[in-house]
Amino acid sequence: MKPKNKHNHNDLGLDTKTVAEGYRALNKDGTFNVRKQNVSFLEQLNIFHSLVSMSWLKFLTVLALGYFTINIVFASLYLIIGMEHLTGIHGTTPLDQFTEAFFFSAQTITTLGYGQVAPLNLAANMVAATESLLGLLLFALATGLMYGRFSKPYATIKYSTHAVIAPYQEINGFMFRVVNPKNNQLLEVEVSVTLSLKRDTTDLRDFHLLELERTKVVFFPTMWTIVHPITPSSPLYGLSASEVLIKDAEFIVMIKAFDESFSQTVYSRSSYKAQEIKWGEKFTYLTKRYGTGVSIDISSIDDTHTADLN
Amino acid sequence: MKPKNKHNHNDLGLDTKTVAEGYRALNKDGTFNVRKQNVSFLEQLNIFHSLVSMSWLKFLTVLALGYFTINIVFASLYLIIGMEHLTGIHGTTPLDQFTEAFFFSAQTITTLGYGQVAPLNLAANMVAATESLLGLLLFALATGLMYGRFSKPYATIKYSTHAVIAPYQEINGFMFRVVNPKNNQLLEVEVSVTLSLKRDTTDLRDFHLLELERTKVVFFPTMWTIVHPITPSSPLYGLSASEVLIKDAEFIVMIKAFDESFSQTVYSRSSYKAQEIKWGEKFTYLTKRYGTGVSIDISSIDDTHTADLN
Amino acid sequence: MKPKNKHNHNDLGLDTKTVAEGYRALNKDGTFNVRKQNVSFLEQLNIFHSLVSMSWLKFLTVLALGYFTINIVFASLYLIIGMEHLTGIHGTTPLDQFTEAFFFSAQTITTLGYGQVAPLNLAANMVAATESLLGLLLFALATGLMYGRFSKPYATIKYSTHAVIAPYQEINGFMFRVVNPKNNQLLEVEVSVTLSLKRDTTDLRDFHLLELERTKVVFFPTMWTIVHPITPSSPLYGLSASEVLIKDAEFIVMIKAFDESFSQTVYSRSSYKAQEIKWGEKFTYLTKRYGTGVSIDISSIDDTHTADLN
Amino acid sequence: MKPKNKHNHNDLGLDTKTVAEGYRALNKDGTFNVRKQNVSFLEQLNIFHSLVSMSWLKFLTVLALGYFTINIVFASLYLIIGMEHLTGIHGTTPLDQFTEAFFFSAQTITTLGYGQVAPLNLAANMVAATESLLGLLLFALATGLMYGRFSKPYATIKYSTHAVIAPYQEINGFMFRVVNPKNNQLLEVEVSVTLSLKRDTTDLRDFHLLELERTKVVFFPTMWTIVHPITPSSPLYGLSASEVLIKDAEFIVMIKAFDESFSQTVYSRSSYKAQEIKWGEKFTYLTKRYGTGVSIDISSIDDTHTADLN
Known part of the structure; x- marks a missing residue:
């Protein structure tokens, strides 16, 4: 009677019964892939x-x-x-x-x-x-x-074009990077990633809220690599690249932050489909020492190099 | 000494001593059915x-x-x-x-x-x-x-005209639907439903916060059916349609959401009286596949069909 | 090493070392009774x-x-x-x-x-x-x-001129009333009451966060009587009116609410000194039936009648 | 697999691999010591x-x-x-x-x-x-x-130029003072202090969220001394002044408050480096009685006097 905390439950508010190949709940720019019919213009x-x-x-x-x-x-x-x-x-x-x-x-x-x-x-x-x-x-x-x-505040967060499955500590992890190119300070940044998978036999989709290495950072001065460690409890555990494609996986990302320049809460959304994941690639480390601080090459957000998976 | 969590307690801030037939705490449009006397115009x-x-x-x-x-x-x-x-x-x-x-x-x-x-x-x-x-x-x-x-932000949420008592999983459920017809994105939508019932013998009303299938959704792209499963612990459990009328039931709905277009928190309120419930009806499923996404016929929010109650 | 939850600790941020008779931390209008010295005009x-x-x-x-x-x-x-x-x-x-x-x-x-x-x-x-x-x-x-x-939003809350010590259920309670005379809707109203008492022998003040019958109401259509039940765990338990005067009691009230008209969070503050408490008085009930709703005489917020204390 | 609550973990979102002497994550004025490269001007x-x-x-x-x-x-x-x-x-x-x-x-x-x-x-x-x-x-x-x-709201908080290590109760404490010189009321003020320490042998930095005597005050009428008691569980425990210098310590301060004048949440940041700490000094108490209230000499925020450490 309390299915609220079950992993395969959809607390996103998205439809669970659409299975055809190539379904995408969120477009890359974060808008919903939904058409409203019969709403009067007014x-x-x-x-x-x-x-x-x-x-x-x-x-x-x-x-x-x-x-x-x-x-x-x-x-x-x-x-x-x-x-x-x-x-x-x-x-x-x-x-x-x-x-x-x-x-x-x-x-x-x-x-x-x-x-x-x-x-x-x-x-x-x-x-x-x-x-x-x-x-x-x-x-x-x-x-x-x-x-x-x-x-009007707007989250200026930029996502890496691809996500990667890369080695993470002793295991592997699903990772993508986000960057704030603007001068606006984003504070108390929270992220959630939900994995939508098609069931094998029925016409339903399951939604899994993924456990992340870190779901919140206080400051977001430059770049953040968001990591979902693929532990045995992960819905990705044991799946191959082709299985993830067959299950028509979609990783739905939602980021919430406080924009200090506008003194407002801002949201950013995006999604990665199965075909937008690079397997066995790792993001290149970009921070360099600069004076008493550091310097980061923002344009290299998509840089990866090959890395053997565990 | 700590009656705060008891179900029959009124944490809504509404009056508990008004019993006459036909009492309505909230009007359909969410305004309070209250007149303030002797307040100076200024x-x-x-x-x-x-x-x-x-x-x-x-x-x-x-x-x-x-x-x-x-x-x-x-x-x-x-x-x-x-x-x-x-x-x-x-x-x-x-x-x-x-x-x-x-x-x-x-x-x-x-x-x-x-x-x-x-x-x-x-x-x-x-x-x-x-x-x-x-x-x-x-x-x-x-x-x-x-x-x-x-x-000025305002919640643009539209409620189904009637609520229904319909079969839900193995049991029955109290349900109503809400829709966001505007292009504003509503995020982190929270709902609470409180049932106000007249006591049989005394001149008091009891307020029961109803358990819901889901109290929060992250996204609200189109339509949401809010469900209160009528389990043995529900104040509706075992009540017939006529008993709910006699108890002068009022379901007080409060919805809170973040309106992304206005970057503001918005509230929406409404209520269903006993006579606004359809027993043994079920809301018709409205989502259809459209391209890589879905399409929903918003004008059919009130569509129901007969369904045998458990 | 973790004194945070102790009752006699001051989490209000007010000074604890000022004892002279007649000290008042907050003025009636909610401003702080503090003068800042040597701040440059600019x-x-x-x-x-x-x-x-x-x-x-x-x-x-x-x-x-x-x-x-x-x-x-x-x-x-x-x-x-x-x-x-x-x-x-x-x-x-x-x-x-x-x-x-x-x-x-x-x-x-x-x-x-x-x-x-x-x-x-x-x-x-x-x-x-x-x-x-x-x-x-x-x-x-x-x-x-x-x-x-x-x-500019501002909490328009009006406080009863006096607080009362009145019978409450089997025991007694410290009570005051608040009212919202404006047409602004205040939602999710939270209240906290802190009692500041002079110690008998040293030059320190203790601050006690008082347990309330209810610390939050969802709606605040008209009037709210805030009650601190004087249980054995209350710092007021067993104190007489004269003892409360000697301890130079100050009840510091802080109310937080969401003002729907301005879509903003608003705060309201006030305080009651020992001499602003009426012992053995009870607030008069003011709600009357009006059409399908109720009517409340706001101007009678201060009305009390004698009531024997338990 | 859940390193989130470990003390040496960085939930600040700052880089952990920069060790050279004199590294400073936050400048005194709260800006980040970071340069973004290759971001297009637009x-x-x-x-x-x-x-x-x-x-x-x-x-x-x-x-x-x-x-x-x-x-x-x-x-x-x-x-x-x-x-x-x-x-x-x-x-x-x-x-x-x-x-x-x-x-x-x-x-x-x-x-x-x-x-x-x-x-x-x-x-x-x-x-x-x-x-x-x-x-x-x-x-x-x-x-x-x-x-x-x-x-545009902005936190007007002023920090004491130096922090001190001073006797606190039976032990010692790391302390600094903040003051709000403006007439804006700051409410529900929250503070967090994170200590960044260089590791002895590797090229990594550890981040420790410090336990504070109090992390939140409801009111902030004048001055607040923020205290980290140096208990055995503190990362500062047993360290001498020279060791703190060698570890290139940086105390990163983040304050969050509600500015009542602007009805907005405001943030303030600053940091203290090891060389900005005075050992064996105590802040001078500044509150004086004034009428029925108190008076505080804001210009003396930096006043300290010698005090033997425990």
């Missing part, structure tokens, strides 16, 4: 989150297009009201007048207000007063988004 | 919280009304000072002059400042200088509110 | 914190004075440069010119820019360009401060 | 973090230079378009015209818009409309940075 929508998460190029394009569109709309309004109700309009053709209205709108929404062109009658004044308020509110929004974009 | 007030929590329609209406009111006030001030102390005023009737003062005020408070109308004497200048400062401060406030509205 | 200074914590009246006064002062400074600069280098100046007396320069400065720093007055030569243009940049930065600051002021 | 870059962490002088210089540069760029654009397409230009020499264009740009990017100078043709209008939008966005950015700078 329900799924999170405007702030989308605008904060999109690339800078996309974000600035959205802003520029929005600015352009709003000015088109307001220029049309001023044109409908009649250009004779704005001072300082010189254009006589509709296109010239529209252009002048467009730039008057731009000067109004940014609260620039050169004053060369200015509203004269009630309608034009009402539109301009509304536009300047709208401008301020949109700008307030942009400010919030800018801050949201910059202050 | 004590209860939390302006920021109110402005951040109200609907966008209400929020924008408040802003528009505020803008209108402030301009009315300042237009009146300029009129009192005398319109001859502003340049560029053409109106001769009081109404025309008030309109011009109103739009001059709008141009000043938004710091638009076309300059067509401008203050001339000391009094008008003082009012205009004060208004533009006030405008900036109000705008600073609006910026903060906009950001507050957008960055 | 070291102690925390401008943001000060501006965010001061009253609104003080804050707005600081803003208004700052605005006034900066305009005085810039008006002087324009005067030094020479008023002939600004267009639209009509004043001939120094005072008139200064007034015009003052309001031109106000129009520039708020980026209002009517344009009636405008800089002509290099020096005036440089000062105006600098002033408008300064204005934007100061305004950016004000925006941040506004947001900081509004979004 | 990968290491964190613009927001850099702008938020740099000194105010540097930050304001960056802002001023950016403002100047952008105006140079836009002035050049206006010049290229042709000064005849701006109204109100009086200069005839190229330098005069560039200066006028420069200040027009400044008036546009700050949305000041006096209007004395204003764009006439399509090209000039387009540049001005773009510049004012850019100005708003840059200003939005500056607002976010200002808020980021001010609201």
Whole structure:
């Protein structure tokens, strides 16, 4: 009645009944390999989150297009009201007048207000007063988004491309390396690795939380090699490389840390599939003495050399 | 002397002495069914919280009304000072002059400042200088509110409309489903379910923290069925549907999670009353294979089918 | 060698060697009764914190004075440069010119820019360009401060004025009540109460962490009576009211909660001195049925009635 | 297979193979003595973090230079378009015209818009409309940075310059003092001290988590003396001052606290090397009675007096 601590139980919250070859629960970048069907667009929508998460190029394009569109709309309004109700309009053709209205709108929404062109009658004044308020509110929004974009913490952890099965003390171990290339300090870093294996005969997957040499470090100044020693109690014990492939193994990695620069807890996820493991390779030691401290060559995170397995 | 771990003890912080039929501690939307009396308006007030929590329609209406009111006030001030102390005023009737003062005020408070109308004497200048400062401060406030509205995390968890009593392994279980329709990733999701039952003879309620199949999942990519197995130690053990109704049962659900998009801890609450339980129904399994991952039909969260109870 | 769990040990971080009558470690409002000497002003200074914590009246006064002062400074600069280098100046007396320069400065720093007055030569243009940049930065600051002021979470917990020693089950208990008058939801509320007692003969104080009926509640919709049962293991056991006064007792209360409105952890502190305890009084029960829920009269938090002690 | 709890194991995440004399893992200010090699500039870059962490002088210089540069760029654009397409230009020499264009740009990017100078043709209008939008966005950015700078929590803890080995109860203890000079309240302060010792014969370092008299205090109103009692189980037991020097000892201190002013968790780190320990000195007691509370002379944090070791 208390299956909670059993190893083959799934406390990850992932589905256990999907077995076809090549199933991957987590993509390399840590996103879930899941599609949600029949969620209404509005329900799924999170405007702030989308605008904060999109690339800078996309974000600035959205802003520029929005600015352009709003000015088109307001220029049309001023044109409908009649250009004779704005001072300082010189254009006589509709296109010239529209252009002048467009730039008057731009000067109004940014609260620039050169004053060369200015509203004269009630309608034009009402539109301009509304536009300047709208401008301020949109700008307030942009400010919030800018801050949201910059202050959004994100774990900057980089994973070694491959994991290895290498000799570890008297036995062997499953190992991969992580590195923090940014200047952000990550503190109290916790890691968990769960192994998902397909059962031989049924259509179910088992999930095994792997025992690690160390599940938490206080500091993470540079690089950390995470080691699962393959003891007799390990689900990997006695398995060959080909058996691990047949069982369609997936090592699901979750890292949690406190990012001191953002004063926030951040998470990082990734996964290694069976074919992303190098057997009989060992990660090369990279730390060198430098002054009174040490120096580490971060670009060599993937460097391995052959090592005879125990 | 240490009744803390006893099951019939209320560590929820809810009242234990209210028994009348139909009592509900938590509303479906997670708010508390409690009215606070004799709290002074000021004590209860939390302006920021109110402005951040109200609907966008209400929020924008408040802003528009505020803008209108402030301009009315300042237009009146300029009129009192005398319109001859502003340049560029053409109106001769009081109404025309008030309109011009109103739009001059709008141009000043938004710091638009076309300059067509401008203050001339000391009094008008003082009012205009004060208004533009006030405008900036109000705008600073609006910026903060906009950001507050957008960055406020909220658990987007959706609950199945009904709970079910369904067969579970060799016995039966109380079950309900939750889903995260948004794109926000929820991590380290914890759930607790407390059953509140009316005592037969006295005017007291007992609270029982229910044992769950799983109280925590690391990931919550799509859907989670929360199960309370009805073992002999369960307060539901041996109760019939009508007995659960007579005892006026309320299942109080509390979910806690880390919202990765907002980097914040979020809470979600709901409750199921006895009449919101379907006996002998089972939730339909919804996950399908999709490419190398899975696909889940979120709109079918309430789908159940008949299942014979053990 | 491991005195950590001993009762008479001070894990509060408060001083243990201060015995004089009337010593109070915490003031009623939760601030520490401590003066820091010889800290340089700059070291102690925390401008943001000060501006965010001061009253609104003080804050707005600081803003208004700052605005006034900066305009005085810039008006002087324009005067030094020479008023002939600004267009639209009509004043001939120094005072008139200064007034015009003052309001031109106000129009520039708020980026209002009517344009009636405008800089002509290099020096005036440089000062105006600098002033408008300064204005934007100061305004950016004000925006941040506004947001900081509004979004600063604070525990809104209100304590009963007095604590009581009242009958509790078969024995007696030390009790006080707390209430959350605001609409903010406080969740997972934890409380600890430490009793500080003067030793009879030496110049030391002992600190006793008191056992409570309940140290944590999940919800805190209205009111919570916190109870320390006076069992034989309690440091209060067998003490009379006068003995508690002689030992100069101080009950130090610390409450920690998650404020759902601000998505932040908040703390609240207070203390009860021996003379703030009513012996043989019991808090009056305040919950009433209201519709399908309950209603509580918050203003009666201090209501007690006589009750014979066990 | 479970070396996690062994004392000589490094759960700090620091390198264990660096032995040369004078190695220091943490600098006095808490930064890591580590250089990352071969990280691409972009990968290491964190613009927001850099702008938020740099000194105010540097930050304001960056802002001023950016403002100047952008105006140079836009002035050049206006010049290229042709000064005849701006109204109100009086200069005839190229330098005069560039200066006028420069200040027009400044008036546009700050949305000041006096209007004395204003764009006439399509090209000039387009540049001005773009510049004012850019100005708003840059200003939005500056607002976010200002808020980021001010609201960034940082542990303000100050460490005593030296640690001491002083008599403690019946034995001796390793001690240092920390003080919070700011007005920020730090709550639930946790400390850990790890001793790093060079092995005599091999090229490895051992890390020992030291047992402390107290690892956590609830309040931290003024000063805290952190004590490691040198019991027989301490790695310092029986070592002389010269042996500690030979073993190149480093005491790595990590403090974690909740900063109530910022409602955030903050961390502070420092380290003491063997040569920063005073043997046979004791910290002077600094608390004095002041009114109903106490007073502490913070500037005397380093005061010690001779004390015979046990």
